Amino acid sequence: xxxxxxTSQLQAHCDRFDTALPAYMPAxxxxxxxxxxxxxxxxxxxxxxxxxxxxxxxxxxxGGEVEQALPxxxxxxxxxxxxxxxxxxxxxxxxxxRRGRPSTHAKYGETMALLAGDGLLxxxxxxxxxxxxxxxxxxxxxxxxxxxLADAAGIEGMVGGQVIDLESEGKTIDLxxxxxLQRGKTAALLTAACVMGARLAxxxxxxxxxxxxxxxxxxxxxxxxxxxxxxxxxxxxLGKPVGSDAENEKVTYVSLLGLxxxxxxxxxxxxxxxxxxxVFGAEADNLRHLAQSLLERDH
Amino acid sequence: xxxxxxTSQLQAHCDRFDTALPAYMPAxxxxxxxxxxxxxxxxxxxxxxxxxxxxxxxxxxxGGEVEQALPxxxxxxxxxxxxxxxxxxxxxxxxxxRRGRPSTHAKYGETMALLAGDGLLxxxxxxxxxxxxxxxxxxxxxxxxxxxLADAAGIEGMVGGQVIDLESEGKTIDLxxxxxLQRGKTAALLTAACVMGARLAxxxxxxxxxxxxxxxxxxxxxxxxxxxxxxxxxxxxLGKPVGSDAENEKVTYVSLLGLxxxxxxxxxxxxxxxxxxxVFGAEADNLRHLAQSLLERDH
Numbered sequence: 001x002x003x004x005x006x007t008s009q010l011q012a013h014c015d016r017f018d019t020a021l022p023a024y025m026p027a028x029x030x031x032x033x034x035x036x037x038x039x040x041x042x043x044x045x046x047x048x049x050x051x052x053x054x055x056x057x058x059x060x061x062x063g064g065e066v067e068q069a070l071p072x073x074x075x076x077x078x079x080x081x082x083x084x085x086x087x088x089x090x091x092x093x094x095x096x097x098r099r100g101r102p103s104t105h106a107k108y109g110e111t112m113a114l115l116a117g118d119g120l121l122x123x124x125x126x127x128x129x130x131x132x133x134x135x136x137x138x139x140x141x142x143x144x145x146x147x148x149l150a151d152a153a154g155i156e157g158m159v160g161g162q163v164i165d166l167e168s169e170g171k172t173i174d175l176x177x178x179x180x181l182q183r184g185k186t187a188a189l190l191t192a193a194c195v196m197g198a199r200l201a202x203x204x205x206x207x208x209x210x211x212x213x214x215x216x217x218x219x220x221x222x223x224x225x226x227x228x229x230x231x232x233x234x235x236x237x238l239g240k241p242v243g244s245d246a247e248n249e250k251v252t253y254v255s256l257l258g259l260x261x262x263x264x265x266x267x268x269x270x271x272x273x274x275x276x277x278x279v280f281g282a283e284a285d286n287l288r289h290l291a292q293s294l295l296e297r298d299h
Numbered sequence: 300x301x302x303x304x305x306t307s308q309l310q311a312h313c314d315r316f317d318t319a320l321p322a323y324m325p326a327x328x329x330x331x332x333x334x335x336x337x338x339x340x341x342x343x344x345x346x347x348x349x350x351x352x353x354x355x356x357x358x359x360x361x362g363g364e365v366e367q368a369l370p371x372x373x374x375x376x377x378x379x380x381x382x383x384x385x386x387x388x389x390x391x392x393x394x395x396x397r398r399g400r401p402s403t404h405a406k407y408g409e410t411m412a413l414l415a416g417d418g419l420l421x422x423x424x425x426x427x428x429x430x431x432x433x434x435x436x437x438x439x440x441x442x443x444x445x446x447x448l449a450d451a452a453g454i455e456g457m458v459g460g461q462v463i464d465l466e467s468e469g470k471t472i473d474l475x476x477x478x479x480l481q482r483g484k485t486a487a488l489l490t491a492a493c494v495m496g497a498r499l500a501x502x503x504x505x506x507x508x509x510x511x512x513x514x515x516x517x518x519x520x521x522x523x524x525x526x527x528x529x530x531x532x533x534x535x536x537l538g539k540p541v542g543s544d545a546e547n548e549k550v551t552y553v554s555l556l557g558l559x560x561x562x563x564x565x566x567x568x569x570x571x572x573x574x575x576x577x578v579f580g581a582e583a584d585n586l587r588h589l590a591q592s593l594l595e596r597d598h
Contacts, residue, residue: 031479032454039454086417091389091409097398110390114413115462118385121417122453125424129446139438146445147428154421155331155338163334163414180330 005048005293007286013056013066014049017073024074024127026119038116039152039230042081045099051076051193057287058197058211061211061280071133072145075124076193079153082120085113110131114288121273122198124149137200144199152192161185173251187219212282213230217273218291224266233299270295304347305587312355312365313458316372321424323373325336325418337407337415338422341380344398350375350492357496358584360579362526370432370455371444374423375492377509378452381419382570384412386461391494423448443498451491460484472550478519486518509575517590523565524594530558532598569594 006014021043022089026036042054050072059069088095088103089110096106105113127133128146161184164177173181194215198208231254245252253262273291277284305313320342325335351372358368387394387402388409395405404412424445426432433441450456460483463476472480493514498508529544530553544551552561572590576583 026454030461031466031476032459034466035458079328086413091412091413112462114385114388114390115458115465117417118420119454119458121420122365122449122458125445126449126453129442129449131446134442139442143428143438146424147430150421150425154425155325155334155418159334159414159418159421159559160331164330166410166414167330167333175447177330183432239443 005290005297006053007289008292009286013053015071016066017049017052017056017077020070021074021077022157024071024078024123026123034108034112035116035119038104038112039120041107042085042104042116042120043077045101047077047080047099049077051080051189054190054193054215055197055200058194058203059200060197061287062198062201062203062207062211062281064197064201065136068078068137069197071127072149072196072200073132075128075146076149076189076196078120078124078127079149079158080146080189081157082117082124083153084163085117085120089113092162092166121153122212124153137141138202141202145196148192148195152188157184157188157192159184161188168251170249173258178251178253182220182223185224187216190214190219190222191215206235206279208281213276214273214287214291217269217276218294221266221269221273221291222294224262224269225251227254227295228259228266229261229297229299230254266295304349304589304596305352306588307353309356312352315365316348316351316355316369316376319369320373320376323370323377323422325422325542333407333411334418337403337411338339338419340406341384341403341415341419342376344400346376346379346398348376350379350488352451353489353492353514354496354499357493357502358499359496360582360586361497361500361510362500363496363500364435367436368496370426370429370439371448371495371499374427374445375448375488375495377419377423377426378448378457379488380508381423382452382457382461384416384419385512388412389415390467391461414496415594419493420452423452437501440499440501444495447494447498456483456487456491458483460487467550469548474555477550477552477555481519481522482515485522486515488519489521490514505578509578512575513572513586513590516568516575517593520565520568520572520590521593523552523568524596526553527558527565528596528598529553565594 025040025043028036028040055073055076056066056069060066084098085104087093088098089105095103097103104116108116125146128142133140153159155163161181164181164184164196168177168181191212194211195208198211205210227245230243230252253265257265270291274288277287324339324342327332327335327339348410354372354375355365355368359365383397384403386392387397388404394402396402401414407415427445428439452458454462460480463483467476467480490511491512494507497510502510526544529542552564556564567591573587576586
């Protein structure tokens, strides 16, 4: 069992990202103080920063400058964070807690949380498109990376996954609908992270395709493992109640496939992710370790 | 009194836009049927399409191809539409009607309206950034136009205006706060429309500055006229109840300045908008007519 999902190099990306992020957030003074605070709050809270780390590592791996990936890494984290803010709203999951802290609307009120979410989604594009973020980058690399994120976050991606989730409530869905749901909710943004890093570095088509497959397979495997842990983990390890999927009569990979077949599918997808890295040789060991650790995690 | 705000050339832009828009909306079949319908619904309903028309006309005026402005015109209309969807939500203005039809959440439910709004904001950037939209455009012109829209729609612009509005509820605000509110809520997007058109055409800095001043002054004048009409118009002409600002104890240009001074300020700003057009000569007559008609409108 891996102790941590990050090698020291990936942990360095994560630390660099956490240092850099505040510079991309709006100033918390003047007439926009409260919304700026709510936006910053939504991006804090100790996530693993896996999307930014993937942007940075694929940029490095494809021969780009990690520092130039930072505004794009910030953008994908803003989009991930806005999606959590809107998911937690009363008309969605109505969650008062997120990562052990009050959710954004619990702390700032529903209206401010709605606007902070809108502000974060918009800020992601402001951040990627402003001239300073593109300094030293080929304009078509910047456009390609921003476009990958836009496509992944919309109704063909993340928002679309939410819609399927919403419309599946209280219904029995089949494996292909569950797959479409998870591709949207989880895999689309993880895939975009990898593709963005590759595009920022001006990667060859075969490298970009390897990045795409890695992100997609890791993303799909990630969700299967989540479903397995909801059945097998202890609440202590997981930091949240176990068995909540069954209690909510939620269709999961485990409920559709059974535990053993779900485990086999997760392992198969992780293997496909690792296999896609062959084009990068030994330089991709950080990402091999990451895929394997995410499969073997116990929380 | 002008019968219509549009000359025949601007009306042609408007008609062209209405024909082109559906191609930029998501397919209304498959798993995303409902959200795609809600997104399309939010963009229908007979608005004047003033923002798209400004993008197209400034692109033409600065020597660009009007057809190449269409995806960017679609993007700004999507952002305008998403802002109306989210404004109408129960936690915001709680409006069940919009342009005489049920608001998006009244028709599709609150959760779907939230997601449709998120989807539209995101789709604006998908639309501008996808390779087909940039075909034949210099990448830095495309980036510049997209960046202008991103900056105008966020917390330094439209979302910021909403936040000031929200935080001003039930308070007396001064003229400078009202000005900041209206710059964000109305003028920012109108300004962006003009600047986007100029940038798409690769306009010179002086032409882009003229576009910026025109959009800003027309936008600020527009809101003053709105406040005046709420006091002076008949409900019949306006198509909505008059006197609603006073009833809601809302601070307006009229409540702060009085009717005569508000009229003078609107006229002064319209004059500034028209003056900025000098650099374009007689070719800008469409825009002179538009500014003057918006000032003289009775509904």
